Amino acid sequence: MSTIRFTTEIGEDQMIRPPVGVHLSPGKVEVIIKSAPPDSPGDEPASRSLGNVLDEIEAASGLIDGPVDWASEHDHYLYGTPKRSDASGE
DSSP: OOOOOOOOOBOTTOOBOOOTTOOOOSSOOOOOOOOOOTTOSOSSGGGOOHHHHHHHHHHHHTOSSOOTTTTTTHHHHHHOOOOHHHHTTO
16 A cells, blocks of 8 residues: 655545645545644644644643743753753853
């Protein structure tokens, strides 16, 4: 079985229409629906920003709100390095 991956919208009529340029052979297929967040540009790894990845980590961890210093301390949260504010004596 070959795999073809694309992003599209399902119409009000519940029809799944492949984007222009995607050619599918008639026949039986397996369909997996993965809903994207409304502000997501797509679900391809290359289109995911660090902010989106951090939001996913936050959601998966069950946190209601993530740390306010996600941006400045991302190495600490991603890799466990010491916080920069701790190192600078703040």
